[in-house]
Amino acid sequence: MGLHAQIPLGEPVTAQAAHVAVRGLTRIFPGANGRPPLQALGPLDLDLAPGEFFSVVGPSGCGKSTLLDILAGLSPASAGSVTFEGKPVADTVPDGVGVVFQEDSSFPWLSVFDNAAFGLRRLKTPEAQLRPRVEEALALIGLSDFASAFPAQLSGGMRQRVCIARTLVMRPRLILLDEPFGALDQQTKLLMGDELLRLWRETGATILLITHSLDEAALLSDRIGVMSARPGRFIDVIETGWARDRDSRLAADPGFGAITARIWRQLREESLKAMRAAP
Amino acid sequence: MPAAKPLKTGRIAGPLDTVVLVGASAALWALAARWVGPQVLTGPVETIGYLGGLFADPEFRASVWETTRAFSLALAIAWASGLAIGMMLGAHRLTGEVAEPILTALYSIPKITLYPVILLFFGLGMPARVAFGAIHGIVPVALFTMAAVRGVRPVYFRTARSLRLGPLATARHIILPACLPGIVSGLRIGFSLTLLGTLIGEMFASQRGLGHMVIRAMETNDVRLLIALALFLVTVATGAGALLLAVDRRVARLGAGRG
Numbered sequence: 001m002g003l004h005a006q007i008p009l010g011e012p013v014t015a016q017a018a019h020v021a022v023r024g025l026t027r028i029f030p031g032a033n034g035r036p037p038l039q040a041l042g043p044l045d046l047d048l049a050p051g052e053f054f055s056v057v058g059p060s061g062c063g064k065s066t067l068l069d070i071l072a073g074l075s076p077a078s079a080g081s082v083t084f085e086g087k088p089v090a091d092t093v094p095d096g097v098g099v100v101f102q103e104d105s106s107f108p109w110l111s112v113f114d115n116a117a118f119g120l121r122r123l124k125t126p127e128a129q130l131r132p133r134v135e136e137a138l139a140l141i142g143l144s145d146f147a148s149a150f151p152a153q154l155s156g157g158m159r160q161r162v163c164i165a166r167t168l169v170m171r172p173r174l175i176l177l178d179e180p181f182g183a184l185d186q187q188t189k190l191l192m193g194d195e196l197l198r199l200w201r202e203t204g205a206t207i208l209l210i211t212h213s214l215d216e217a218a219l220l221s222d223r224i225g226v227m228s229a230r231p232g233r234f235i236d237v238i239e240t241g242w243a244r245d246r247d248s249r250l251a252a253d254p255g256f257g258a259i260t261a262r263i264w265r266q267l268r269e270e271s272l273k274a275m276r277a278a279p
Numbered sequence: 280m281p282a283a284k285p286l287k288t289g290r291i292a293g294p295l296d297t298v299v300l301v302g303a304s305a306a307l308w309a310l311a312a313r314w315v316g317p318q319v320l321t322g323p324v325e326t327i328g329y330l331g332g333l334f335a336d337p338e339f340r341a342s343v344w345e346t347t348r349a350f351s352l353a354l355a356i357a358w359a360s361g362l363a364i365g366m367m368l369g370a371h372r373l374t375g376e377v378a379e380p381i382l383t384a385l386y387s388i389p390k391i392t393l394y395p396v397i398l399l400f401f402g403l404g405m406p407a408r409v410a411f412g413a414i415h416g417i418v419p420v421a422l423f424t425m426a427a428v429r430g431v432r433p434v435y436f437r438t439a440r441s442l443r444l445g446p447l448a449t450a451r452h453i454i455l456p457a458c459l460p461g462i463v464s465g466l467r468i469g470f471s472l473t474l475l476g477t478l479i480g481e482m483f484a485s486q487r488g489l490g491h492m493v494i495r496a497m498e499t500n501d502v503r504l505l506i507a508l509a510l511f512l513v514t515v516a517t518g519a520g521a522l523l524l525a526v527d528r529r530v531a532r533l534g535a536g537r538g
């Protein structure tokens with residue numbers, strides 16, 4: 001099919017210009033209860049350019065969430081380094097990094113507005129400054145009409161958007177998302193993808209998205225990192241070449257099929273390996 | 280996008296249900312009283328009249344005051360120590376795992392078996408009544424609080440860290456509200472059991488209080504007084520219980536619809 005000729009591998013970004021730089025990153029979980037230690041990840045390298053939309057796909061259990069945790073500063077690396085805006089990421093989440101987890105983490109005791117305002121309230125932001133920022137974030141993810149609703153009154157997809165708003169309000173320059181739309185149906189997923197693209201364009205943030213969905217990765221990303229079975233490493237990085245101004249209608253583009261085909265060719269082998277290795 | 284769903288609450292009894300329930304109970308009561316005769320059971324009208332008169336009786340008023348004092352103290356002790364123990368056990372997993380079966384066993388033994396020990400410790404009087412009330416309430420409050428603290432979803436802790444919250448802010452703004460529904464349920468059950476314990480304590484180890492009045496009415500076969508006291512206690516306990524249940528439901532509603 002000559003896909004490799006059509007879609008060149010991305011030029012590596014130089015370390016200075018990179019927004020996020022990962023070198024030789026490895027994570028080994030110490031074996032508990034007499035089990036041997038488990039190498040979950042790496043060693044792997046990754047550079048994210050400022051404002052880039054990067055997706056990670058890989059077989060189940062290959063270490064995607066582990067990678068996200070280390071990038072966020074939520075758990076330590078066993079070897080290698082991560083820098084964000086030139087500063088090393090250690091065991092705290094750096095200012096400017098926002099995380100959206102796979103699980104719904106909206107606070108049921110707060111209204112949608114108060115959920116979104118949560119981070120700013122902790123920083124004692126004056127209400128006059130807080131209000132427009134929260135309203136802006138709610139508008140961006142289409143929840144303005146639900147500001148006074150509680151999470152229990154919302155659908156799963158809407159709750160996940162509440163979590164995105166809570167992160168967005170802090171104006172992160174790097175947004176890490178771990179399968180935020182995993183539990184949603186296909187149509188909602190596509191629409192949420194469009195919203196994600198819109199806020200990515202409007203905020204100028206760098207996005208790293210972990211996803212199970214090859215379609216989602218192919219539609220949304222500037223680049224897609226395909227990971228091997230555990231311990232996860234990048235076996236391919238695919239540059240999509242999409243224009244910045246794009247949406248889910250790209251699904252009709254012939255290039256879309258070519259990209260998903262290329263991801264799947266890489267991933268099929270690895271997924272089989274992961275399935276066989278599964279306990 | 281789907282529209283907002285209404286809150287998923289079951290039908291909650293309204294004022295009309297209460298009126299119907301009270302009316303039906305009174306009718307049954309009147310029928311039963313007519314059936315067995317006033318030597319065994321006085322009817323509702325007579326009992327209410329008699330209870331009204333009791334409020335003027337200084338002995339009854341003193342007893343109400345005694346019981347209120349003992350119960351308030353017992354409740355304060357049960358709630359405060361139950362909360363403290365539950366939080367400690369919830370936060371420290373290992374201790375909690377060791378303590379849970381012990382607490383559950385304590386919860387299920389009839390407290391009356393501890394009675395001789397308490398009498399030995401405190402003698403007859405206020406401290407024994409308070410202690411007896413409190414031991415009924417502490418364990419359920421501790422168990423509910425422990426379960427609530429343990430049940431805080433791990434993703435909330437990760438969220439706290441991702442929002443760069445310190446330990447204090449995490450406790451106050453995330454852990455506490457996340458536990459609140461479970462804690463309030465525990466406090467409510469602790470309330471009922473502490474009241475029960477206090478009254479039982481008064482029945483067996485006191486010369487004062489409503490529990491003691493009940494025992495004396497039984498000994499002297501004063502049916503009118505006995506039934507009036509029972510009506511008074513049931514009314515107060517149900518009223519307070521309903522109030523706490525309303526609070527409980529309000530708090531729980533905010534946590535509803537979670538997976």
Ligand SMILES: Nc1ncnc2c1ncn2[C@@H]1O[C@H](COP(=O)(O)OP(=O)(O)OP(=O)(O)O)[C@@H](O)[C@H]1O
Nearest residue numbers: 029038040058059060061062063064065066067230
């Ligand atoms: N705290 C831990 N202790 C020990 N092993 C762990 C721990 N966390 C993850 N692992 C293991 O590390 C491997 C990678 O886990 P991780 O959650 O990163 O995978 P993933 O790619 O996100 O999987 P999925 O696609 O199912 O979400 C898995 O085999 C997992 O069992």
Ligand SMILES: [Mg+2]
Nearest residue numbers: 064065066178
């Ligand atoms: Mg994962």
